[in-house]
Amino acid sequence: MNKTQKDLRLLPTNFKKVAFGIMLLSALFVILYIFKIITIDKDMVKTISKSGFLISLLLLVITRNKIEDELTLKIRLKAFSASSIYGVGVVILEPFINLLFDGSFLSDMGVTELLISMFFFYFIMMFIMKKNR
Amino acid sequence: MKNKIKIQRAIKELTQESLANKIGVSRQTINSIEKNRYVPSTILALKISKLFGKSVNEIFELEEND
Numbered sequence: 001m002n003k004t005q006k007d008l009r010l011l012p013t014n015f016k017k018v019a020f021g022i023m024l025l026s027a028l029f030v031i032l033y034i035f036k037i038i039t040i041d042k043d044m045v046k047t048i049s050k051s052g053f054l055i056s057l058l059l060l061v062i063t064r065n066k067i068e069d070e071l072t073l074k075i076r077l078k079a080f081s082a083s084s085i086y087g088v089g090v091v092i093l094e095p096f097i098n099l100l101f102d103g104s105f106l107s108d109m110g111v112t113e114l115l116i117s118m119f120f121f122y123f124i125m126m127f128i129m130k131k132n133r
Numbered sequence: 134m135k136n137k138i139k140i141q142r143a144i145k146e147l148t149q150e151s152l153a154n155k156i157g158v159s160r161q162t163i164n165s166i167e168k169n170r171y172v173p174s175t176i177l178a179l180k181i182s183k184l185f186g187k188s189v190n191e192i193f194e195l196e197e198n199d
Contacts, residue, residue, distance in 0.1 A: 071162040
């Protein structure tokens with residue numbers, strides 16, 4: 001691992017397990033609510049599950065891969081920038097798309113949803129670039 | 134940038150995987166370098182040339198459009 005890779009301060013690989021654990025707990029929380037095993041406010045369930053999902057995705061992004069070399073780092077940075085461009089693009093284009101579909105398209109897109117979609121875009125970009133390296 | 138990693142690897146009877154393990158990168162990175170899809174950093178180029186016992190210039194060569 002070179003200096004640039006160390007400067008990125010990524011979390012150790014084991015944090016992937018923590019991330020998947022949090023994701024699973026968030027999903028479990030929603031399932032328990034759907035089957036009425038726990039009875040709490042719907043908004044509360046939404047907030048907790050979204051936050052859990054967001055934290056798990058963030059952990060997955062900032063966790064080191066098993067083999068982290070300079071090509072992986074380049075791919076990671078490219079995926080980061082592509083995801084940022086996607087985020088800005090969505091924010092700029094959203095009003096126009098809503099105008100086009102009478103506000104029925106992307107109407108529920110809040111900050112959390114935008115961040116989650118940005119994370120997914122990041123993972124898709126990483127996957128494509130890793131396949132084509 | 135052209136390189137002679139594949140030839141040097143054949144001389145030393147090394148697989149992409151074993152070369153990758155020796156210099157601490159993934160096999161895909163070695164494959165990308167060999168196919169000229171990725172230009173390695175100075176550190177990686179030095180590591181590769183040191184492993185083959187050659188100078189960097191003997192392994193890596195600039196092309197006209199570089």
